[in-house]
Amino acid sequence: xxxxxxxxxxxxxxxxxxxxxxxxxxxxxxxxxxxxxxxxxxxxxxxxxxxxxxxxxxxxxxxxxxxxxxxxxxxxxxxxxxxxxxxxxxxxxxxxxxxxxxxxxxxxxxxxxxxxxxxxxxxxxxxxxxxxxxxxxxxxxxxxxxxxxxxxxxxxxxxxxxxxxxxxxxxxxxxxxxxxxxxxxxxxxxxxxxxxxxxxxxxxxxxxxxxxxxxxxxxxxxxxxxxxxxxxxxxxxxxxxxxxxxxxxxxxxxxxxxxxxxxxxxxxxxxxxxxxxxxxxxxxxxxxxx
Amino acid sequence: xxxxxxxxxxxxxxxxxxxxxxxxxxxxxxxxxxxxxxxxxxxxxxxxxxxxxxxxxxxxxxxxxxxxxxxxxxxxxxxxxxxxxxxxxxxxxxxxxxxxxxxxxxxxxxxxxxxxxxxxxxxxxxxxxxxxxxxxxxxxxxxxxxxxxxxxxxxxxxxxxxxxxxxxxxxxxxxxxxxxxxxxxxxxxxxxxxxxxxxxxxxxxxxxxxxxxxxxxxxxxxxxxxxxxxxxxxxxxxxxxxxxxxxxxxxxxxxxxxxxxxxxxxxxxx
Amino acid sequence: xxxxxxxxxxxxxxxxxxxxxxxxxxxxxxxxxxxxxxxxxxxxxxxxxxxxxxxxxxxxxxxxxxxxxxxxxxxxxxxxxxxxxxxxxxxxxxxxxxxxxxxxxxxxxxxxxxxxxxxxxxxxxxxxxxxxxxxxxxxxxxxxxxxxxxxxxxxxxxxxxxxxxxxxxxxxxxxxxxxxxxxxxxxxxxxxxxxxxxxxxxxxxxxxxxxxxxxxxxxxxxxxxxxxxxxxxxxxxxxxxxxxxxxxxxxxxxxxxxxxxxxxxxxxxxxxxxxxxxxx
Ligand SMILES: Nc1ncnc2c1ncn2[C@@H]1O[C@H](COP(=O)(O)OP(=O)(O)OP(=O)(O)O)[C@@H](O)[C@H]1O
Ligand SMILES: [Mg+2]
Numbered sequence: 119x120x121x122x123x124x125x126x127x128x129x130x131x132x133x134x135x136x137x138x139x140x141x142x143x144x145x146x147x148x149x150x151x152x153x154x155x156x157x158x159x160x161x162x163x164x165x166x167x168x169x170x171x172x173x174x175x176x177x178x179x180x181x182x183x184x185x186x187x188x189x190x191x192x193x194x195x196x197x198x199x200x201x202x203x204x205x206x207x208x209x210x211x212x213x214x215x216x217x218x219x220x221x222x223x224x225x226x227x228x229x230x231x232x233x234x235x236x237x238x239x240x241x242x243x244x245x246x247x248x249x250x251x252x253x254x255x256x257x258x259x260x261x262x263x264x265x266x267x268x269x270x271x272x273x274x275x276x277x278x279x280x281x282x283x284x285x286x287x288x289x290x291x292x293x294x295x296x297x298x299x300x301x302x303x304x305x306x307x308x309x310x311x312x313x314x315x316x317x318x319x320x321x322x323x324x325x326x327x328x329x330x331x332x333x334x335x336x337x338x339x340x341x342x343x344x345x346x347x348x349x350x351x352x353x354x355x356x357x358x359x360x361x362x363x364x365x366x367x368x369x370x371x372x373x374x375x376x377x378x379x380x381x382x383x384x385x386x387x388x389x390x391x392x393x394x395x396x397x398x399x400x401x402x403x404x405x406x407x408x
Numbered sequence: 409x410x411x412x413x414x415x416x417x418x419x420x421x422x423x424x425x426x427x428x429x430x431x432x433x434x435x436x437x438x439x440x441x442x443x444x445x446x447x448x449x450x451x452x453x454x455x456x457x458x459x460x461x462x463x464x465x466x467x468x469x470x471x472x473x474x475x476x477x478x479x480x481x482x483x484x485x486x487x488x489x490x491x492x493x494x495x496x497x498x499x500x501x502x503x504x505x506x507x508x509x510x511x512x513x514x515x516x517x518x519x520x521x522x523x524x525x526x527x528x529x530x531x532x533x534x535x536x537x538x539x540x541x542x543x544x545x546x547x548x549x550x551x552x553x554x555x556x557x558x559x560x561x562x563x564x565x566x567x568x569x570x571x572x573x574x575x576x577x578x579x580x581x582x583x584x585x586x587x588x589x590x591x592x593x594x595x596x597x598x599x600x601x602x603x604x605x606x607x608x609x610x611x612x613x614x615x616x617x618x619x620x621x622x623x624x625x626x627x628x629x630x631x632x633x634x635x636x637x638x639x640x641x642x643x644x645x646x647x648x649x650x651x652x653x654x655x656x657x658x659x660x661x662x663x664x665x666x667x668x669x670x671x672x673x674x675x676x677x678x
Numbered sequence: 679x680x681x682x683x684x685x686x687x688x689x690x691x692x693x694x695x696x697x698x699x700x701x702x703x704x705x706x707x708x709x710x711x712x713x714x715x716x717x718x719x720x721x722x723x724x725x726x727x728x729x730x731x732x733x734x735x736x737x738x739x740x741x742x743x744x745x746x747x748x749x750x751x752x753x754x755x756x757x758x759x760x761x762x763x764x765x766x767x768x769x770x771x772x773x774x775x776x777x778x779x780x781x782x783x784x785x786x787x788x789x790x791x792x793x794x795x796x797x798x799x800x801x802x803x804x805x806x807x808x809x810x811x812x813x814x815x816x817x818x819x820x821x822x823x824x825x826x827x828x829x830x831x832x833x834x835x836x837x838x839x840x841x842x843x844x845x846x847x848x849x850x851x852x853x854x855x856x857x858x859x860x861x862x863x864x865x866x867x868x869x870x871x872x873x874x875x876x877x878x879x880x881x882x883x884x885x886x887x888x889x890x891x892x893x894x895x896x897x898x899x900x901x902x903x904x905x906x907x908x909x910x911x912x913x914x915x916x917x918x919x920x921x922x923x924x925x926x927x928x929x930x931x932x933x934x935x936x937x938x939x940x941x942x943x944x945x946x947x948x949x950x951x952x953x954x955x956x957x958x
Binding site: 138145151197198201202205206208209210211212213215216217218219220222223224226227335341342343346350371375378379380381384385388391392395 | 704709756757759760762763764766767768770771772774775779781782871878879880883884886887890920921922923925926927929930932934937956
């Protein structure tokens with residue numbers, strides 16, 4: 119039933135929104151395509167799973183996973199972003215890819231490369247509206263994802279820190295001249311994007327009851343597609359792009375089967391890149407830097 | 409509209425016989441997002457001579473160079489080189505029409521050696537797949553090396569041939585930028601502040617170099633803030649302010665124009 | 679030579695070929711994150727021609743390379759209109775699409791993989807890799823190679839010098855893809871089996887990583903990077919996973935301490951004395 123699929127698509131899209139927002143923060147404010155983010159997505163899910171397995175309370179497990187992701191992200195800032203932000207443009211990107219590979223393989227070394235099943239934390243209670251079924255886990259995840267992103271949008275618009283961050287996005291040199299303390303704000307961006315994407319990983323695990331070292335590669339990378347489709351650097355773009363990619367994925371499974379998902383999702387990304395590189399809601403390319 | 413001190417202008421406006429002017433610009437305008445940077449600009453640079461394009465900072469001089477070399481497309485107007493309309497010619501083809509330029513902020517390839525930079529400058533004269541795929545860099549005696557080396561030797565820069573550009577002093581790089589532009593054997597050479605940042609000796613070397621070029625029939629259009637330098641080589645001067653021409657003539661003539669004095673008010677004018 | 683040593687040597691040869699397929703467009707400033715896709719095109723095309731149509735390897739391997747080159751040319755025209763980050767992402771998407779297509783293509787075994795009937799010996803693989811290196815060294819000694827570097831340094835100025843920047847970029851991308859296709863075709867014929875899962879993003883990413891590790895300023899940088907990537911973990915006798923852990927850590931450190939790569943133009947110049955150019 120198509121309506122059910124649309125619902126499922128939006129719910130999955132909520133997770134993509136979180137990843138896309140993380141990417142968009144890094145690229146919009148810092149001009150940095152941070153490929154360590156899919157790794158942090160995976161880390162969020164896998165660490166929560168591991169800590170739950172070690173008997174931790176779910177709230178502590180999640181908190182610890184988020185903190186760990188934030189810590190790794192700060193390391194990325196120190197080692198990948200900061201030293202290279204004025205160097206050849208592909209260097210920070212490549213260095214952050216190094217972090218992705220590092221995280222993935224460390225997890226494989228520790229826990230093996232198999233998919234692990236994640237315990238069902240939220241009682242399997244389904245809400246029914248007419249003929250439509252929405253799982254509680256789905257609904258909670260979706261609300262958290264959208265809530266968090268809306269909060270971010272509000273934060274950037276109205277708070278002082280938010281305004282400073284937007285000033286950096288406008289023009290980093292001018293911002294610096296205006297006395298904005300970059301050394302304090304840039305780490306904020308890394309923490310924000312790490313927490314969002316790791317949260318995405320946790321919500322994914324909660325919903326689909328599985329984690330694997332490759333979930334960053336398989337799921338997290340689609341967040342990049344979501345960001346581009348929506349428009350680099352735009353929060354609303356990330357929301358639209360995330361939901362859209364979720365819909366494309368679920369609908370393509372529904373109509374053509376699970377095998378073609380990647381063809382359609384990445385085909386859609388390629389099409390957008392060729393026809394409208396700025397994305398649906400993005401500004402035209404001008405300040406872009408690799 | 410422009411307070412013109414002379415002669416040159418009338419000729420340019422009347423439309424000349426092909427070939428009198430190395431460069432002729434008619435009604436040229438350029439706006440960036442509604443902001444007009446060049447407005448209805450017309451002037452001409454006589455062939456085989458040096459013409460100066462002067463004006464205060466932000467007057468639009470570099471923009472004129474970008475329009476003539478095709479980096480920007482004009483909002484309106486035409487550009488003629490040696491009588492040929494090149495307004496619609498893509499930037500890459502303009503060097504074939506005889507236009508070469510240097511850059512205000514030197515744009516040499518930093519990681520390459522001096523001589524490799526010059527080899528790139530030779531491109532117009534090394535056309536065809538044979539030239540593109542000849543492994544001449546394995547042959548130290550190849551004529552392309554020799555030509556480039558010769559051009560360097562001529563201006564006393566021969567010793568720098570094998571050095572990486574990034575490691576050289578500003579003045580040297582500036583001169584090499586000029587040598588690279590001349591290697592295309594252009595008929596019209598656009599020089600954006602060639603003397604800026606040079607010490608007096610280097611400036612003298614530069615003057616000698618430019619005189620050599622002029623003696624070989626290359627027409628020069630020079631943007632320069634250093635008025636004595638302009639006086640040395642440029643017989644014809646065009647003054648820009650806020651993207652519009654405010655005077656044209658010899659240096660002494662334009663100095664007399666009140667708008668020019670006003671534009672420079674206490675800054676550059678000696 | 680022991681079987682183990684031969685195995686390492688062949689692995690090195692494939693890594694070298696892959697390195698140069700990434701290097702050529704990168705020399706012109708283009709980051710190709712989808713190189714595994716082009717390897718897959720070469721591998722599957724040549725395997726299909728060998729298996730189903732009974733072509734000799736002498737024809738099917740070059741045909742695989744050509745197929746990859748053709749596809750690259752076709753996609754380069756729209757894709758290279760974008761640049762910088764968008765180009766990297768477009769090639770990334772393209773690699774994902776190609777891998778996903780082969781994963782679902784029944785004629786070539788889909789997810790079950792595809793056995794290849796003919797066999798290329800280790801020595802032939804190594805000789806082919808050496809051939810690729812020689813071709814690249816040759817190109818680097820021509821104006822073509824020089825212009826690629828110039829475009830990477832400053833495309834606007836190179837354009838003003840009269841060089842056809844777009845044409846050069848498309849050709850670098852296409853020749854790179856051809857080399858990738860060639861490597862893929864050899865790969866299939868050497869190991870006698872291919873599966874789409876092998877040609878994943880991480881293969882592309884690793885290749886880019888070790889090319890940058892070696893350095894892109896000189897034509898020998900990618901060779902150094904590939905040797906490093908292949909031999910260091912062997913020397914440490916590390917397991918496959920630790921191999922990647924060590925390598926990733928190394929990449930992060932290298933980018934930090936020596937972002938221009940192990941081998942730079944000035945290093946090469948000081949090693950090789952001043953042989954190039956005109957003697958004074
Ligand atoms: N690409 C552009 N977009 C927007 N404005 C531009 C652009 N290029 C130039 N301008 C504006 O056009 C004006 C003229 O600039 P231009 O560089 O031509 O001046 P100039 O006469 O060369 O000055 P200077 O003596 O400082 O070199 C400036 O106000 C500049 O800000
Ligand atoms: Mg200027």
